[in-house]
Amino acid sequence: MKQAIKYLPLLFFLILTITLFQFLDKRDDGQLPSALLDKQFPSFYLPKLESEALVSQKDFIKSPYLLNVWATWCIACRVEHPFLMFLKEKSEIAIYGLNYKEISKHEKDGKEVAMELLKKIGNPYEFSVFDEEGKLAMDLGVYGAPETFLVDKEGVIRIRHVGVLGPEVWKEKFEKVLREMND
Amino acid sequence: MTRGSFIFLVLFALSHFLESEEIAEVRSLESMEDQNRFNSLLLIYRCPKCQSSSLSGSDAPIAKDLKGQIKRLIEEGKNDKEIDNFLRQRYGDYISYKPPFRRNTLILWLSPFFLLLGILFMAIIWNIKKRDEESDLEAENVIKAVERTRLKGILEEES
Numbered sequence: 368m369k370q371a372i373k374y375l376p377l378l379f380f381l382i383l384t385i386t387l388f389q390f391l392d393k394r395d396d397g398q399l400p401s402a403l404l405d406k407q408f409p410s411f412y413l414p415k416l417e418s419e420a421l422v423s424q425k426d427f428i429k430s431p432y433l434l435n436v437w438a439t440w441c442i443a444c445r446v447e448h449p450f451l452m453f454l455k456e457k458s459e460i461a462i463y464g465l466n467y468k469e470i471s472k473h474e475k476d477g478k479e480v481a482m483e484l485l486k487k488i489g490n491p492y493e494f495s496v497f498d499e500e501g502k503l504a505m506d507l508g509v510y511g512a513p514e515t516f517l518v519d520k521e522g523v524i525r526i527r528h529v530g531v532l533g534p535e536v537w538k539e540k541f542e543k544v545l546r547e548m549n550d
Numbered sequence: 551m552t553r554g555s556f557i558f559l560v561l562f563a564l565s566h567f568l569e570s571e572e573i574a575e576v577r578s579l580e581s582m583e584d585q586n587r588f589n590s591l592l593l594i595y596r597c598p599k600c601q602s603s604s605l606s607g608s609d610a611p612i613a614k615d616l617k618g619q620i621k622r623l624i625e626e627g628k629n630d631k632e633i634d635n636f637l638r639q640r641y642g643d644y645i646s647y648k649p650p651f652r653r654n655t656l657i658l659w660l661s662p663f664f665l666l667l668g669i670l671f672m673a674i675i676w677n678i679k680k681r682d683e684e685s686d687l688e689a690e691n692v693i694k695a696v697e698r699t700r701l702k703g704i705l706e707e708e709s
Contacts, residue, residue, distance in 0.1 A: 372675060402642035468611070501615055508640040510598035510612045 401527040402508055408434075408522045409506035416466050416481055416495035424522065428493075431525075431548055432461040434516040435492070435532070436504065438469050439484045441512040447531040451491035454537075460545070464495030467504050467512050517541060519548055584624050591620055591633065594648060598641050 403409075412423050427434075435451060437444040451462060469477030477499055485492075498504055507516065508527075517526035525544050528536060579585040592606035597613040605613050605620075616637070623633050637645045649655050 372672075372679075375672070402639055505615065505619060506640060508598075508642070510641070 401524075403524050404527060406524055408516075408518050408524055409503065411496070411503040411506065413503060414497045416464065416478060416497040422494070422496060426494075427463060427518070427522075428461050430461070430520045431545060432463060432518055434463050434465055434518060436465045436467050436507075436509050436512045436514040436516075437495075438467050438512055439480050440470055441467075443531050444513045445488075447513055447533060448488060448491070450533055450537070452489050455491040461493055462491050464492035465503060465507075465509075466495045466497050467509065468501045469497070469499060517544060579621065579624065587630070588621060588624055591624075591630070592617060595620075595637060595645055596647060598645060601644075604647065 408424050410424050415422050466481050469481050471477050472480050515528045515532045519525050593604050595605045597603050597605050597608035599610040599612045600608050
């Protein structure tokens, strides 16, 4: 017994070392677990970016789609833009935009600024929801851009990805879930 | 100090002034009670963008939005529980500095007590060990003293 107690601090140290070692592998990418995963897409009623028309969640198609949060002030959105265009060209999946808190510039309002950019670099979206005050974004728990949601045909959020969407993330995260959905 | 840097300093001070005015606008609530509630709520919730800071200590745009939202909810007469639900439903448990007591947070809540128990256990054992050693030493001393007197007696007899 007395012998065993002598080794207790060593044992404690070992357990601590092993536990902390486990965390070394986990890369902290600043992603928060989403509270909306496997929940119904929140309902909303907001203007379209392209026109004065109002849209709601019912205007999204009844098959899996992506909702991509973007804005002209968001630099990382420009990084993922070519990949979104690639997905559109391949008609892989319907992509909708959520224009998040667009800023106005030189007498142009947010809508004009956003539309101008899409005209210049290409528009990967079926349409974009114009969320100037971040109302829908708040219901989605968005805290920055870009963010991408994968919603299934029942309108349930299946993936939330924070940060740039690229080929690697697409392969590892999205394709797997999409395959499961089709099975 | 050059004139340029002086002007810069003045402008810098002014810009700070403008900023604080803006914050004051976000934070003004009708009653003192609501204002106090608002201020204490801002300390409980975390800024989702800058995860080691509370809403109160963050100037990130999202923190500003959330402050505005909490203010609106207070004005709508929502109680603390409802505001908590609103934030958790959207941003998850992570948004709050107060973790819920659930199965997956059991370790978090109970480990300090187990640690305390462990330390207590070790302390008791250590004490017992120490007391044993002391009584051993005492016994040894007694024996030594007895032997010494016996030796003395033998020596005196011989001389």
